[in-house]
Every structure is written in structure tokens, then in C-alpha cells.
Amino acid sequence: MSLHVPTMSEMIAKGETPEILFWVGCAGSFDDRAKKITKALVKILNHCKVNFAVLGTEESCSGDPAKRAGNEFTFQMQAMMNIQVLNRYEVKKIVTACPHCFNTLKNEYPELGGEYEVVHHTQLIQDLINTGKLALEGSETYKGKKITFHDPCYLGRANDVYEAPRRLIEKLDAELVEMKRCKSKGLCCGAGGAQMFKEAEPGTKEINIERTEDALETAAEIIATGCPFCNTMMTDGIKNVEKEDAIKVLDVAELIANAADL
Amino acid sequence: MLKIILFSLLVIVGFGFFGYNIWKVRSNILLGRDVKRSDNFWTRLKLMTLVAFGQKKMFSKPIPAFLHLALYAAFVITQIELIEILADGLSGGHRSLSASLGGFYTFMISFIEILSVLAFIATIAFLARRNMLKVPRLRMSELKGWPTKDANLILIFEVILLVCIFTMNGADEAAQVLSSNSTYGFTVSQFIGPVFFGGIKSIETLHLLEQIGWWGHIIMVFIFLNYLPYSKHFHILLAFPNTYYSNLEKKGKFTNLESVTSEVKLMLDPSADPYSVAVDPNVAPLRFGVKDVTDLTWKNLLDAYTCTECGRCTSACPANQTGKLLSPRKIMMDTRDRMVEVGNNQRKFGKSFDDGKSLLHSYISEEEIWACTSCNACVEECPINIDPLSVIIDLRRFLVMEESKMPTELTGMLTNIENNGAPWQFSQSDRLNWANEE
Numbered sequence: 001m002s003l004h005v006p007t008m009s010e011m012i013a014k015g016e017t018p019e020i021l022f023w024v025g026c027a028g029s030f031d032d033r034a035k036k037i038t039k040a041l042v043k044i045l046n047h048c049k050v051n052f053a054v055l056g057t058e059e060s061c062s063g064d065p066a067k068r069a070g071n072e073f074t075f076q077m078q079a080m081m082n083i084q085v086l087n088r089y090e091v092k093k094i095v096t097a098c099p100h101c102f103n104t105l106k107n108e109y110p111e112l113g114g115e116y117e118v119v120h121h122t123q124l125i126q127d128l129i130n131t132g133k134l135a136l137e138g139s140e141t142y143k144g145k146k147i148t149f150h151d152p153c154y155l156g157r158a159n160d161v162y163e164a165p166r167r168l169i170e171k172l173d174a175e176l177v178e179m180k181r182c183k184s185k186g187l188c189c190g191a192g193g194a195q196m197f198k199e200a201e202p203g204t205k206e207i208n209i210e211r212t213e214d215a216l217e218t219a220a221e222i223i224a225t226g227c228p229f230c231n232t233m234m235t236d237g238i239k240n241v242e243k244e245d246a247i248k249v250l251d252v253a254e255l256i257a258n259a260a261d262l
Numbered sequence: 263m264l265k266i267i268l269f270s271l272l273v274i275v276g277f278g279f280f281g282y283n284i285w286k287v288r289s290n291i292l293l294g295r296d297v298k299r300s301d302n303f304w305t306r307l308k309l310m311t312l313v314a315f316g317q318k319k320m321f322s323k324p325i326p327a328f329l330h331l332a333l334y335a336a337f338v339i340t341q342i343e344l345i346e347i348l349a350d351g352l353s354g355g356h357r358s359l360s361a362s363l364g365g366f367y368t369f370m371i372s373f374i375e376i377l378s379v380l381a382f383i384a385t386i387a388f389l390a391r392r393n394m395l396k397v398p399r400l401r402m403s404e405l406k407g408w409p410t411k412d413a414n415l416i417l418i419f420e421v422i423l424l425v426c427i428f429t430m431n432g433a434d435e436a437a438q439v440l441s442s443n444s445t446y447g448f449t450v451s452q453f454i455g456p457v458f459f460g461g462i463k464s465i466e467t468l469h470l471l472e473q474i475g476w477w478g479h480i481i482m483v484f485i486f487l488n489y490l491p492y493s494k495h496f497h498i499l500l501a502f503p504n505t506y507y508s509n510l511e512k513k514g515k516f517t518n519l520e521s522v523t524s525e526v527k528l529m530l531d532p533s534a535d536p537y538s539v540a541v542d543p544n545v546a547p548l549r550f551g552v553k554d555v556t557d558l559t560w561k562n563l564l565d566a567y568t569c570t571e572c573g574r575c576t577s578a579c580p581a582n583q584t585g586k587l588l589s590p591r592k593i594m595m596d597t598r599d600r601m602v603e604v605g606n607n608q609r610k611f612g613k614s615f616d617d618g619k620s621l622l623h624s625y626i627s628e629e630e631i632w633a634c635t636s637c638n639a640c641v642e643e644c645p646i647n648i649d650p651l652s653v654i655i656d657l658r659r660f661l662v663m664e665e666s667k668m669p670t671e672l673t674g675m676l677t678n679i680e681n682n683g684a685p686w687q688f689s690q691s692d693r694l695n696w697a698n699e700e
Contacts, residue, residue: 005694005697026683029684029688029693029696030692030696038696039696042697054694056694057691057692059693060684060690061679061683061684066679068516069662069676070551070660070661070668071659071662071676072519072550072551073522073526073663074676074679076518076519076526077530077680078679078683080526080530103512103514103515106512107511108516108518111518112518112523153636153637154514157639157642158513158514158515158638184642185322185639187580187583187639188637188639190580191635193635196685197672198672199671201587201588201633203584203586203633204584205583205584207581207583207584209584210584
């Protein structure tokens with residue numbers, strides 16, 4: 001099934017107004033692994049006939065990595081240019097699969113003139129299930145499988161979203177197993193604060209290895225994430241212990257899309 | 263009469279010196295920039311009640327939480343006995359409240375005594391945790407020297423306070439037995455009084471012991487009170503304002519620097535003429551980010567005074583756990599040390615004095631600042647809502663925007679964002695390619 005990905009400019013040209021903008025983000029647009037998450041989410045949106053659009057080539061970096069790296073100029077330049085685009089299209093609601101974009105758009109754009117309702121993709125999918133637009137009943141794909149959820153810092157502690165991804169994993173009829181450090185006590189994957197784009201400072205261990213060990217302790221077959229950067233870090237961690245055949249690192253959107261056979 | 267005069271002197275000196283120190287602390291905190299934290303009265307009051315008074319966040323570690331609660335409850339309730347000590351001292355009376363309160367008085371003192379026993383056990387347990395058990399967060403390098411001595415000193419002060427209370431009540435009970443074969447009925451000291459002091463058959467000696475306990479307690483209270491502003495233990499007072507003035511926003515929201523906003527707006531406005539913008543000569547240009555404590559906000563500085571160096575932040579920090587140099591606790595300790603230094607300098611040599619040092623570089627290194635993943639674990643963990651992350655990020659901002667010092671990979675990342683709207687070198691025109699790829 002080919003993906004239906006309308007852009008904002010196309011829709012406006014046709015005189016249509018999408019209900020929601022899908023903010024893809026840089027990782028979701030360019031990173032090979034994260035692109036699969038993007039496509040999984042689009043499959044879900046298409047399947048549920050959600051009236052959405054993307055900005056396409058009009059989208060630009062939210063500015064999050066610049067802000068966390070301490071460069072407020074670059075951040076605010078990006079933010080204000082994005083806000084101009086978003087406001088021109090009169091965007092009201094945004095969904096994103098990246099907790100960093102989510103946090104920045106939701107919390108840091110309003111003061112700069114960009115006020116939108118911003119939801120994380122796990123929240124949107126939960127809503128689609130609750131309103132009956134997406135059904136997973138009877139799906140055997142992940143039935144009884146042990147799945148652990150790694151809380152992205154910018155979704156969990158930063159924005160207090162802990163339940164949506166977990167409720168989705170439960171919908172899979174899977175066994176949700178928690179790591180010893182989870183929810184508000186969850187350990188970072190090591191990518192935040194612009195660390196993704198630099199070498200770690202000197203130390204005795206990589207943070208993603210420490211976190212991977214937490215996940216291994218649960219004996220889960222699948223590590224679920226809700227962030228493209230956490231996904232990279234956990235995937236690398238699993239590769240580091242050579243367990244990539246036994247343990248999969250998947251985004252919650254991918255789990256749902258697979259379970260719904262999309 | 264002599265006792266009343268001596269006591270009055272003690273009270274005046276004790277409170278006077280404390281008042282002077284509080285004035286110094288206040289002026290040190292006000293070295294910081296302003297930040298608005300006076301809105302949402304009821305939300306803040308509720309937060310303070312839960313987090314400071316109710317110690318809500320302590321209970322994720324139950325054992326230290328219960329020990330801490332015992333010590334804290336004893337500390338709060340003992341203040342009632344302190345009222346009586348003040349009344350007795352200023353009037354020359356003995357147990358001034360007992361006549362008017364009657365049976366309730368016995369209940370009250372008994373309650374204080376029971377809590378004091380629990381507090382005594384807790385204090386001994388805390389001394390053991392610090393000095394015998396190897397609790398990792400209490401043995402880290404930033405605690406070497408003075409911070410460790412400070413922690414032990416406070417606990418020893420508490421032992422002395424408790425010993426004095428039981429000496430006072432116990433000797434009183436023993437004297438009561440000796441003189442009239444009766445008892446005040448205080449739950450603990452009616453038993454331990456005769457055990458420790460029952461062998462003394464002189465009423466004068468027992469009265470002397472009672473007086474030693476009484477004076478010992480009140481002198482120790484004033485020493486304790488005046489030691490607080492120099493100690494990590496200041497949190498027993500500052501936890502309340504510090505939680506009241508907590509950040510109420512989502513933890514992920516970083517501040518947008520206003521000075522940057524105005525410049526960016528100018529840059530993005532094609533019709534703007536930057537030279538036509540009036541510059542107010544009375545307003546000092548703001549630094550981008552934080553170099554020294556005077557660039558921080560008063561709340562950051564209140565945080566620093568409030569920190570009791572428990573190290574929960576550092577033990578939750580992913581960078582610290584994996585052997586990196588960063589310790590959020592050290593960030594707060596450095597901030598406090600530097601603030602006190604700048605405050606003393608300014609009072610001694612005038613406001614414009616420059617000692618050539620700064621919080622960044624002289625106290626906190628670039629390596630520490632760059633180890634942070636901004637994961638908010640330290641902020642989440644702090645039992646009294648201290649925010650080390652905002653200090654770290656503001657220091658990072660100064661490094662990047664004022665000194666252009668950053669890891670080279672980040673220079674590349676920032677250039678990519680500026681040139682092609684992504685942290686990697688992909689063209690913005692390729693942003694939708696994924697939609698057509700298999």
C-alpha cells in the first residue's frame with residue numbers, strides 16, 4: 001500500500017484544511033531508522049482516515065538541538081521562521097513522533113508567538129483507539145510477548161507523559177515489563193542535551209550501555225521507545241552486546257502498525 | 263536576677279547575630295537577576311505544604327525518609343518547649359507553662375520526649391550512615407573536607423541538644439522523687455531520670471544538673487541557629503521558601519532569552535533599521551548566558567543556599583553514573599561558595615570589585631557543563647525542588663554565545679541547522695523524500 005502524504009501547500013491549493021499537522025522532524029525525515037517510524041505513523045493515519053498534512057520541504061529543524069547546545073540565537077531564528085510558516089497555514093494542532101520537537105513546539109514556541117495544541121504520536125494513537133477508529137482486537141502479533149518501555153526524558157520527566165505509550169503496549173495484548181528505573185525515575189538514553197551530536201565526555205561507560213543493561217534485566221524481547229534518538233541509542237546498546245537478533249528495538253507506532261497489520 | 267540578665271543577653275546576642283546573618287544571606291541572594299515567581303499563590307502554597315512540610319519527595323527512599331521524618335518532627339515540636347524555656351528564662355520561673363496547661367502539659371512534654379528518643383535514634387543512624395556505612399552519594403569527592411565536617415558537626419549538635427533535654431527533664435524527675443516521692447509523669451524521663459540520676463541524694467546537685475541541661479539546651483539552640491547560615495543545614499528553614507518559589511512550568515521548558523528575542527526579531531524584519539533602535543544607556547547590556555553568580559537569578563541563588571548536599575541529584579545523574587565529571591550537587595555547592603565569596607567581596611571592597619574569578623572556569627569546568635544530557639533526573643530527584651539544570655544550561659549558553667567555546671562536532675551541527683535546517687548535512691529540499699522511498 002502506498003503512503004498518502006499530502007503537504008500543507010497542496011491541501012491549501014485545493015482549498016482544504018487539514019485537522020492536524022504531522023511534524024516529521026529531522027530524524028524522522030532523514031535518519032534511515034527513524035524514517036520507518038515516520039512511515040509507520042503515516043500508515044496508521046492513512047488507515048484511520050485522519051485528515052492530516054506535512055510541511056514537506058517547508059519544514060525545518062525545530063531548533064531543539066541548538067537550544068540544548070546553548071545556542072539561543074540559532075534556536076530562536078529557527079523557531080521564529082517555523083512559527084511564520086505554521087501561522088501562515090493557520091495550524092491549530094500538531095502531532096509529532098519526536099519528543100524533542102514535541103517539547104519545543106509545545107512549551108517553547110508559545111512565548112515566541114506560536115500557540116498550537118501539540119500531541120505526541122502515542123497520545124494521538126491512543127485517541128484513535130479510544131474513539132474506535134483503530135481496532136487491535138484479536139491481533140496475535142505481539143500476544144504474550146514481553147515488552148519494556150524506555151521513557152524518553154523529553155516525553156516523561158520533561159512533560160509528564162507516562163501513560164499513553166504504556167496503554168498502547170497493553171492494547172497489543174503483550175506483557176508490559178518495567179525496568180527498575182522507569183517513568184519519572186527513568187534513566188536517560190544518553191542522547192539528550194545535544195549529546196547525540198557530539199562525543200561523550202570522558203568517563204568509564206557509555207550511558208546507552210548502562211540503560212541497555214536495565215532493559216536486558218527485564219528479559220524483554222522488545223524494547224519499545226517513543227523517540228527516534230532513544231531508538232538509535234538503544235539499538236546501538238543492543239548491538240554492543242550482540243543481541244540484535246534476540247531483542248528488537250521498536251517505536252510504539254511501529255508496534256501498533258504491525259499489530260494492526262498495516 | 264543574674265540568671266534573667268544573663269539569659270536576656272544570650273537572647274539578644276543570639277537573635278541579633280542571626281538577624282545580621284539573615285541580612286547578609288538576603289543581600290547575597292539578591293545579587294541575582296530578577297525572575298517572576300510570585301504568581302499562583304494557592305498552587306505554590308500547596309506545593310510547599312506537600313514538598314517541604316510533608317516531605318513528599320523524600321519517600322522514594324523509605325529508610326532515610328522515616329529517620330529524617332523523626333528528626334524533623336522532633337525539631338518542629340520541640341519549638342513548643344523552646345517557648346517555655348524563653349518564658350522561664352525571661353521571668354526567672356520554672357516550667358511556666360505547667361500550671362496553666364495542667365494535664366495537657368504532661369502530654370505535650372511526653373510527646374516531645376518520645377519524638378526526641380526517635381530523633382536520637384535517627385541521629386545515631388545518620389552518623390553511622392555517614393561514617394561507617396559506605397553510602398556512595400555521601401562519600402563523593404566534592405564532600406571531602408569541610409562539607410563532611412559540616413554534616414557531622416550538625417549531627418553532633420543534635421546529639422548535644424537531645425542529651426541536654428533529657429538531662430533537664432531527667433534531673434527534674436529525679437529531684438521530684440527525692441523531694442516528694444512523686445513524678446511529673448513525663449513518659450521517658452520518669453524512667454531514665456531515676457536510672458541516670460537516682461544515685462544522687464542531694465537536691466542541690468539535681469537542681470544544678472537540671473540547670474546545666476536547661477542552659478546547655480538553650481545555648482546550643484542559639485549556636486545551632488547561628489551556625490545554620492554557614493551550613494548546608496540551612497535547608498531546615500529555606501526548604502519552605504525554596505519550594506514555594508518552585509518553577510511551575512513543565513520541566514522540559516527552557517527559558518527563551520529575551521535579549522535574543524529582540525535581536526532575532528530585528529534580523530527577521532526586512533524593514534527594520536537596527537541603528538534606529540534606541541539604546542537605553544541606563545540599562546546594562548545583558549550577557550548571553552551565565553558567567554558568574556550575578557548573572558544567575560535570585561532563585562538559582564536561593565537554590566544554592568537551600569541545598570543540603572544529600573546527593574540524590576548526583577546519584578540519579580546519568581553522566582555521573584557513567585564516570586563523567588559532572589555532579590549536579592557540586593554545581594549547587596560551587597554556586598553557593600562563589601555567591602558567598604562575591605557577596606563578601608562586594609561588602610568589603612564595593613560593588614564594582616572584581617577578583618578576577620568567575621563561577622564558570624574558576625569553579626565549574628567546561629567538561630562538567632558538556633557532560634549534561636539535560637534529562638532532568640537531578641531536578642526530579644531533589645527533595646526540595648532545586649534546579650541544577652537551569653544553572654548548567656545557562657553556563658553552557660555563555661560558553662557558546664559569548665566565548666564560542668564548544669565541542670567541534672557541535673559547531674558543525676549548528677552550522678547545518680543554520681544552512682540547511684537540520685542538524686545533519688541534508689538538503690531541506692530532500693525533506694519529503696521518505697514519502698516516496700520503499
